Amino acid sequence: MWITAVSLAAWCWLLLGQGFFWRTDVRLPPHREPEAWPPVCVVVPARDEAAVLPESLPSLLAQDYPGRAEVFLVDDGSSDGTGALARELARRHGGLPLTVSSPGEPPRGWTGKLWAVRHGVSLARARAPEYLLLTDADIAHGPASLRELVAAAHTGGFDVVSQMARLRVESPWERFVVPAFVYFFAQLYPFRWISREGSRTAAAAGGCVLLRAATARTACIPDGIRHSVIDDVALARAVKGAGGRIWLGLADRVDSVRPYPRLHDLWRMVARSAYAQLRHNPLLLLGTVAGLALVYLLPPAALTAGVTAGDPATAVLGALAWTVMAGTYAPMLRYYRQPLWLAPLLPFTAFLYLLMTIDSALQHYRGRGAAWKGRTYARPDAVPDEG
Incomplete structure (x- = not known):
């Protein structure tokens, strides 16, 4: 008893x-559009993602963004034709400029995803972007997603604006397990604490992270977190450690299209x-x-x-x-x-x-x-x- x-x-x-981790009303904060839209580069690390790219990549290329934006897809040693498929999708759908590149195998001490991100960020820096959108290859964005992320970061003065993508819940096991995954994450990292001034709680959702390019340099991202398996939380801690501000919440128009049909x-x-x-x-x-x-x-x-x-x-x-x-x-x-x-x-x-x-x-x-x-x-x- x-x-x-x-x-x-x-x-x-x-x-x-x-x-109040259990509440689901933490969505993008109120924001206003900037007078001049800053340049943005989108970095997409991808390894063997040919199955999901037809649903996700066209949504990035079709972003309704008033400023200069382009997409860098980094093919991380795929064996399923991911890079070739990305080029074909860009030719077929048009939209934002797409660059497909490959960094080769990661050196010892690097996770594959962060090595790909490093390569993509290096290419992007030649375009002098003000913001970097780091997004996974299985994430589909609504047409105004990039626009809203940048406006929220600009209005709130955030160095990171991250949205927890809505994961797929179609199979019986997805319905049973997936909502609990996000529930447990929010319990460990309450969203309201993350954006609070002076709070030490730091987290981001790796599928959708808008990062100020200057902050990435200051926080040594991704080099400073190169061995991190849980790279999104490591990125958020590095940003907070460098004095940056973070916002994290649930998404309305950012969705993961990756299926998890079986318990395995x-x-x-x-x-x-x-x-x-x-x-x-x-x-x-x-x-x-x-x-x-x-x-x-x-x-x-x-x-x-x-x-x-x-x-x-x-x-x-x-x-x-x-x-x-x-x-x-x-x-x-x-x-x-x-x-x-x-x-x-x-x-x-x-x-x-x-x-x-x-x-x-x-x-x-x-x-x-x-x-x-x-x-x-x-x-x-x-x-x-x-x-």
Whole structure:
């Protein structure tokens, strides 16, 4: 009963004291259009993305941006014709100028994505842009996306404006797992705290990051974060460390078109970076597992045990904690246009994430951690510091 009371207290604190993370009304802040639109370069790292480029790249080329803008797609050693397809899409659809280039294999100490970003940023700097839009190859943008991002950054004086793209939720497993992924991210990095003056909380969503070019130089991006598997959070911390301001929120017209139809696909997506999020620290892993069990798994277990054992106090506390949990999850389900009956199932989704986190640690110690598209990345302190 007392342990269940602790779980309920934790949920009351999460409800009121964790930056109202569960609310989904953090969208692009009010903004006005600048008198003169600054030049922007869009950098798209892409590795084996031929399956999604026909849905995503035309949306970038078709941006309704009043200023000068162009797109740099960096083909990171693809084996599926990504670069050739990008050129064909640009020829067919027209729109913003497109440059396709390849940097070769990343040197030791670099993740493939950041090596591609470095190459793209180097090409872009020759055009003297004021802003860089770093966006993934699976992200489709509404026609006014770039315009709104720049206007928000200009109005608010932000060095980074990032939107959490709306992920695909079509298969049964996507509906069960994906909204919880964003919910857990917002719980770790409450959006309201990120933009608050003096706050140390820093995060961005790697699929859509508008970055001031001068700030990228000051914060040594991407060179200073070259080994980061969770590159978006590392980028945000580097920007804040350099005195920059960040805004992060949910998107309305920025969508991921990458499918995760099977549980295996979602499992790989989470497990590849979960242990890196815990800094490859076994103590943090144990604390995370214990915390997930206390906060997410205990309430339904306490309700069941209380009813079975005839212990009404434990049953009521468990039911209250479970109700608060489901209530905080409901706004995210509404944002993803999913049925609210999924809210009480959050403990079971959390159990899956617990298993994914443990598997991430096991893969790390087997030498297969942080594996993605044929590459496995070493623990950051295992690579030489070339700086």
